[in-house]
Amino acid sequence: MTETHDQLASLASAYALGALDPEERRSFERHAAECETCTAEARAFSGVVAALATSVPQVAPPPQIRDRVVAAVSGSVTMPAVGTSTVLRAPAGARTSRATRYRSRLEWLPYAALLAVTVGLGGYSLSLRARVSELEVRLADATSRTLLATRATADAQRVALRAQSTVDVLTAPDVARIDLAGQPTAPSARARAMWSRERGMVFTASNLPPLPEGRVYQVWVVTADARISAGLIMPDDAGNSASIFTTPPDIPTPVAVAVTLEPAGGVTQPTGAFYLLGKA
Ligand SMILES: [Zn+2]
Numbered sequence: 001m002t003e004t005h006d007q008l009a010s011l012a013s014a015y016a017l018g019a020l021d022p023e024e025r026r027s028f029e030r031h032a033a034e035c036e037t038c039t040a041e042a043r044a045f046s047g048v049v050a051a052l053a054t055s056v057p058q059v060a061p062p063p064q065i066r067d068r069v070v071a072a073v074s075g076s077v078t079m080p081a082v083g084t085s086t087v088l089r090a091p092a093g094a095r096t097s098r099a100t101r102y103r104s105r106l107e108w109l110p111y112a113a114l115l116a117v118t119v120g121l122g123g124y125s126l127s128l129r130a131r132v133s134e135l136e137v138r139l140a141d142a143t144s145r146t147l148l149a150t151r152a153t154a155d156a157q158r159v160a161l162r163a164q165s166t167v168d169v170l171t172a173p174d175v176a177r178i179d180l181a182g183q184p185t186a187p188s189a190r191a192r193a194m195w196s197r198e199r200g201m202v203f204t205a206s207n208l209p210p211l212p213e214g215r216v217y218q219v220w221v222v223t224a225d226a227r228i229s230a231g232l233i234m235p236d237d238a239g240n241s242a243s244i245f246t247t248p249p250d251i252p253t254p255v256a257v258a259v260t261l262e263p264a265g266g267v268t269q270p271t272g273a274f275y276l277l278g279k280a
Helices: 005-009 013-018 023-032 035-057 063-074 098-170
Strands: 076-083 084-086 176-182 189-196 199-205 215-222 227-233 241-245 256-263 274-279
Touching: 005 023, 005 035, 013 023, 013 098, 023 035, 023 215, 076 227, 098 199, 098 241, 176 256, 189 215, 189 256, 189 274, 199 215, 199 227, 215 241, 227 241
Parallel strands: none
Antiparallel strands: 076 084, 176 189, 176 274, 189 199, 199 241, 215 227, 215 256, 256 274
């Protein structure tokens, strides 16, 4: 029997899904061997089926769907369609003709295919979303670890730079030492300034009283006719501090170094009480 293209073309998708019986399968293959259109159709649908099979977890269809599909193949069922309803009924007790089986298959196949694609895409979408979430978590984790590493590196560089600067000042050929004594506001406070015109000032202090809210200690280099701010210090809970300041290389030779209590942020000229004072 010679099948026409019109009869067999509609079997391409069922062929790709493996839904043909052996006789139909052989008919389709005989025809497809001479028909590029049907071969291409089956191949295109095979690609979709293969992609679904490899990219998503296999999900068993709900039993009521399976029952309806089985009923559709074996004879009579009502399949809902968009905006309408189609009743398929095989002649009772009659041998189902091939044409009827084709029609029947044509009716249910789109639903089965749609079900497969919907379930497949649903699973695929869920698995993609889970994968994206997982990648987002890993990216955030990597980003925060990179930030921490960058911060740690910057901290280490600051510490190293500070240590190097301190050594530079202390070993400067022109380094001068100025000891500061606590004034009546802080009798037990002590400080020492190591100053190099070229390399700056290392300033250490101990026993400074706790800072009042909104206040800071300010270090001054006192020359014959000016008081130049060297920088601010905020002692730790024990009243100790160690700082390194750069000072202008062209300042006149200091006659003294002093520490005053000033508003947070510092001032351009001393306004508060002297806490520490040492003559050069
Ligand atoms: Zn064909």
